[in-house]
Amino acid sequence: MVARVPKFSRIQPEMRREELVDATLRCLAQHGHAGVSVRKIAAAAGVSIGLINHYYPSVDQLISHAYEKLSGGIAAHLMEVSAGGATPRESLSLFIRESFGPGIFDPPMLGVWVVFWSMVRHSADMQAVQQRTYAQYRQVLERYLGDLAGDSGLPPVNIQAAATALNALLDGLWLTWCLNPKDFSVEEGIAMCEGWVDAFAAGAFAARLNIPGR
Amino acid sequence: MVARVPKFSRIQPEMRREELVDATLRCLAQHGHAGVSVRKIAAAAGVSIGLINHYYPSVDQLISHAYEKLSGGIAAHLMEVSAGGATPRESLSLFIRESFGPGIFDPPMLGVWVVFWSMVRHSADMQAVQQRTYAQYRQVLERYLGDLAGDSGLPPVNIQAAATALNALLDGLWLTWCLNPKDFSVEEGIAMCEGWVDAFAAGAFAARLNIPGR
DNA sequence: ATGCTTATTGAACATTCGTGCAAGAGCGCT
DNA sequence: AGCGCTCTTGCACGAATGTTCAATAAGCAT
Structure with a gap:
């Protein structure tokens, strides 16, 4: 008998955006400009690469939201x-x-x-x-x-x-x-x-x- | 009778370094972080891609010299x-x-x-x-x-x-x-x-x- | 339970990147 | 005039980039 273990969890869009923005800030703090990377941010947030473009049409908009939140x-x-x-x-x-x-x-x-x-x-x-x-x-x-x-x-x-x-x-x-x-x-x-x-x-x-x- | 037109000119290493550093500063001013690029800098200096690594072991050292000169x-x-x-x-x-x-x-x-x-x-x-x-x-x-x-x-x-x-x-x-x-x-x-x-x-x-x- | 919506995944794509390296050519020297 | 040093070229390579998209599955509603 194997316990069901979900591969991922679906959370509310707003919460997911929050997580992505937080991961972005962590990435920038750690890697500087090299942190502006869909792959690094996705890894920091613990999600797949594609999810970022699902929430943000381009990576620039994600950075922009991170700027807004931090500031x-x-x-x-x-x-x-x-x-x-x-x-x-x-x-x-x-x-x-x-x-x-x-x-x-x-x-x-x-x-x-x-x-x-x-x-x-x-x-x-x-x-x-x-x-x-x-x-x-x-x-x-x-x-x-x-x-x-x-x-x-x-x-x-x-x-x-x-x-x-x-x-x-x-x-x-x-x-x-x-x-x-x-x-x-x-x-x-x-x-x-x-x-x-x-x-x-x-x-x-x-x-x-x-x-x-x- | 065709006039000889050199494909490039050899100049003194010091002068070449100066040119590369100047091109670097112009590149950074114009493109910001995207200007940190061997290809862009080479284009701005009017030289080939490989010449930069001939004078600077890595692009980071070129930037470092540009920093030193500007500052x-x-x-x-x-x-x-x-x-x-x-x-x-x-x-x-x-x-x-x-x-x-x-x-x-x-x-x-x-x-x-x-x-x-x-x-x-x-x-x-x-x-x-x-x-x-x-x-x-x-x-x-x-x-x-x-x-x-x-x-x-x-x-x-x-x-x-x-x-x-x-x-x-x-x-x-x-x-x-x-x-x-x-x-x-x-x-x-x-x-x-x-x-x-x-x-x-x-x-x-x-x-x-x-x-x-x- | 079953179906539906859609959040989520991950492979694929075309670009761009820095660096290495062998070939080419300018220019001083004999 | 021609040799030779080395400055200069530009292709090749692997790695990393952002974005797209079809497939997958989580979780709610029925």
């Missing part, structure tokens, strides 16, 4: 955490500290983003995801920085430019650190960002980031 | 330009403005760097180039920032951390702008960096970037 997930997480701050200044500190947390500050993650960035220029889908998620990020920072400037009674400042700069500082530190984690410690990175916010709150950028903007 | 060239250029400043503060302004200049602030360049970064984690050669050129960049900034802090009579500050932060701000703005040049103008980017240097010169970061460092 959206991080943005949502940062928003949720920073919302716990009692003041704008405190929210910014939470946002900064969480940006340096595990799952974000992680060298293999560079391999993932590098793939995404390399596709932005040639894919309209990727470009759309990039612009949408970046705007989301920046708006959060704009709100906190705007409130902080209001609380501090600062002269009018180009908040959008300030948010762009803080975001760039975060991104640049992340990039530098992922390329060589020995360059500086996470705590030092946080201190650099906190210093920037302190300077902002003290009105140090008012002279350069005056309002006209665009 | 070293930019570093040398920035050093040369910024050396023209009469004061450390002026040198920093020149460094910043030149960092936003053409040839650096250029969206296709993102495709080049993205390829380099994707290889740093898996190639010891690329890692070595990365660390060497990054240290070179930062040392220049450290010198100017150190002199500026001395001139301003600031309390002791972790200059290395400050240079890391300014470099990260530059990199982050570059990345953001290359992904979407409409986000902000070059002049705004320069203003953000100048504002950071102003704040540094005013001692705004002294409290966070205190000396112990590491």
Whole structure:
């Protein structure tokens, strides 16, 4: 008497998509650009090669969905955490500290983003995801920085430019650190960002980031 | 009477290497990751497929040399330009403005760097180039920032951390702008960096970037 | 139980890739 | 003028790629 053992299991399409996207992210983190491979992703997800094209017309669309999930997930997480701050200044500190947390500050993650960035220029889908998620990020920072400037009674400042700069500082530190984690410690990175916010709150950028903007 | 027209010309090995490296950079700028291809590079250089492996044992070494040339060239250029400043503060302004200049602030360049970064984690050669050129960049900034802090009579500050932060701000703005040049103008980017240097010169970061460092 | 829907499989296809290698030819040297 | 070094060529090879598609079988409904 032999027990029936199914060769595979059918699961709900949405769950399967989720699994495929997760496998994609794992693949990119491990293999970098070489992870953009139907066969590698299929192996990582434990499914057959053909299943991927059943759910995604092309591998590019799978990557695009993975981009959306990762980027959206991080943005949502940062928003949720920073919302716990009692003041704008405190929210910014939470946002900064969480940006340096595990799952974000992680060298293999560079391999993932590098793939995404390399596709932005040639894919309209990727470009759309990039612009949408970046705007989301920046708006959060704009709100906190705007409130902080209001609380501090600062002269009018180009908040959008300030948010762009803080975001760039975060991104640049992340990039530098992922390329060589020995360059500086996470705590030092946080201190650099906190210093920037302190300077902002003290009105140090008012002279350069005056309002006209665009 | 038929004029002799050579099928190809022999040139000095060094010049040929130069041509191959230039073709590589052009390829990466145009095709991104797809430009990492012996055939595409050979076509861009106007030579046969086999010639590349004659000069470089593997395509990875060609990319590595291209990385070294591009990175070293930019570093040398920035050093040369910024050396023209009469004061450390002026040198920093020149460094910043030149960092936003053409040839650096250029969206296709993102495709080049993205390829380099994707290889740093898996190639010891690329890692070595990365660390060497990054240290070179930062040392220049450290010198100017150190002199500026001395001139301003600031309390002791972790200059290395400050240079890391300014470099990260530059990199982050570059990345953001290359992904979407409409986000902000070059002049705004320069203003953000100048504002950071102003704040540094005013001692705004002294409290966070205190000396112990590491 | 039986049938139906369709999620899932895996082989097949045409491309493209990097590298190896023997043949060819440019160009300096005698 | 012709020898010879080696730069240069381009075909050949195996491996890996994305996509297609007919066949299979899981799991729900009847």
